[in-house]
Amino acid sequence: MSQFTDISRINVKGGDGGAGCTSFRREAFVPKGGPDGGDGGRGGNVVLECDPQLSSLIDYRFKHHFRAERGTHGQGARKHGRDGEDLVLKVPCGTVVTELDPETMTSRYQIADLTHPGERVIVGPGGTGGKGNIHFVTSVRRAPAFSEKGEPAFEHWIELEMKLMADAALVGMPSVGKSSLIARMSAARPKIADYPFTTLVPNLGVVRSGQAGSFVVADVPGLIEGASEGKGLGHEFLRHIERTALIMHVVDLTGGYEGRDAVEDYKTINHELEAYAPELAERPQVVVANKCDMPGTSEALERLRQCAAADGHAFFAVSAVTGAGIDSLEAACAEMVSKLRAERELDEEPLRNDVWEQRRIRRDNAISISNLGGGVWRVSGAAIERMVIKTDWENEEAVAYLQHRFDRLGLDKALAKAGCVTGDTVRILGYDLDYAGDDDVDEFAELQEDEPVITVGEIALANEDQDAQAPFGEAAQDESVGEEE
Known part of the structure; x- marks a missing residue:
């Protein structure tokens, strides 16, 4: 069984926040x-951290649920809970x-693209x-x-997709000799056989070319017509x-056991690359142009050379x-990669x-505010839902x-x-609130906080019996109406 894993789905959840304490100093x-x-x-x-020592997502092949430690509750005598x-x-x-x-397991948006060693991203923020x-x-x-109550952490599914960080990639139809080439050019030892799709996972090798330096080349499994649509595991x-x-497009001049035309193979792969991205x-x-040592390939070689020249691509037979032409190929690719690296570093x-x-x-x-019809409005957003879920709804002072x-x-x-009028119902998580216009609430006016406090005119609690355990962040994102807190 292959130990190479380049895509995985995991469920992550930060630690729940600890509850604040209601206490009064009582001493003699x-x-x-x-x-x-x-x-x-x-x-x-x-937290996800980029580690250059890893080359696969094998650690997440069998374990899919990850939980961080919760915070502890506060205590009297101004004792704060531990993070x-x-x-x-x-x-x-x-x-x-x-x-x-969470329902369809389809992609919603990209969280991060980790490309630098040590780069980090929080994928499961802990509750405050x-x-x-x-x-x-x-x-x-x-x-x-x-x-305040502690904030429950958000639990969700994310997808990890690894894309190789190689300087050059060997691409082409199955059985054109890509694995043989990487074995000749580097110390990589991929499986080599005379049948299609011998290579089922990408192989990496380091090519060293004298004064031109070294570069990393990837042997990508063979592509077929329709690969951009997912055929033959194209995606x-x-x-x-x-x-x-740099793309190193390998073409079999002999046409393989199927007797394919070299120029048609070249055009097919380029079409699939363009269709994919x-x-x-x-x-x-x-x-x-591989297998130039085989008899009867001179005509195919010249036609392919002309086709490559017309497209503005360098050509190597x-x-x-036998190793024929390998040294010049390595030197040219190393020089091109060096220039491309310099351009990339500037950008x-x-x-x-x-x-x-x-x-x-x-x-x-x-x-986000969405109109549910019948005078009912739903307000959603992680920050505002956090305020609601941390409130003790049994305590009138907390509600005020x-x-x-x-x-x-x-x-x-x-x-x-958005069109809400006095008397409409505002729904946040599992609570229904009556919208009552712009009455001022001055009782806490002198409060100073680290974060901006909340304002929606006066909203009176309409239904305290509703279930407050609705999924965090469940509301539809229909119309964005707010910015940062």
Whole structure:
């Protein structure tokens, strides 16, 4: 059984946040010590880290569920809960991370594309810890008898797709001699046989060419007509060509045991590359005419040479068996790869580990409002749902504080802009709230917080009996109306 795995789906969940504590200092001779409830600890994150020592996703072939440590609850005497430990999962360079739809398991959006050693992305953010009642003191409310619950972490499925990070890729029809070529050019020892699809997984080899330096070449399994549509496992193989700087197009001058025409093979593969990804048609390419030592190939060689020249591609006639033409091929490819590397380094931006986190936060803070009809509106968005789910709905003070946060966030204006009127129902997670316009809520006006607080005009709780355990983030993303918190 092959140990090469280039695609895997895993379920990740950060640690739940710890609950804040509602507590008051009670000591001898201190009859009114005031609130002293500590904050809950933050849950650990599930983090993907790019590791250049890995060459496959084999670690995720059999284990698919990963959980980070939860944060502990806050305590009295201003004792804050401990944060959960992060869970770091190593992946090979060239791994594309995609969010999956939980029902259809189809791709929703790209989370990250990890190409640099040490590059990281948080795929399972831990829940934030709830604040203790020490945070809710104002000049009016001296003894707040409420605190925040810890935030449950979001559980979801993601897809890991590895695309080889090679400088050059050997492509062509099955049994044209790609494996023989990589074995001749490098120390790689792939399986070689005289039947199609001997190679079922990509092989990597390092080619060293004197003063020109070295480069990494990938032997990609054979492609057939219709590969761009998935025939012959085309998509499984074509993904590994996307990142290569140079395409080494290998053509069998003899036509193989099927007696194919060399020029037709050349055109077929180029068509499949362009159909799969149009930018591959613009990728630098060298045409490698293999088995030039075989008798009766001179006519096919000249026709292929003319076709390659018409397309502006360098042409090399070689024999993987005798070694004829291999040295000149290696030197030319090494020189081309060196130039392409220099161009790529000029174009590439410096590594920024925070770029993926910034995108995640932007998605997290987006607010969406959708009209369900009949005067019912659904508000969704991870940040606003977090505020709701951390609220103790059995505590009137906590609900009043949530109303104040809605008021400062500006959700009322967004609802009014979408067409919501006084008396309509606003649904967030499993709770139905009555929209009551722009009444001000001043009770918490003097509160100072690290994050902007919430605002939607005054929203009164309409149905406290509804199930509050609706899936986090279940609402449809119909109309984006908000920005960051």
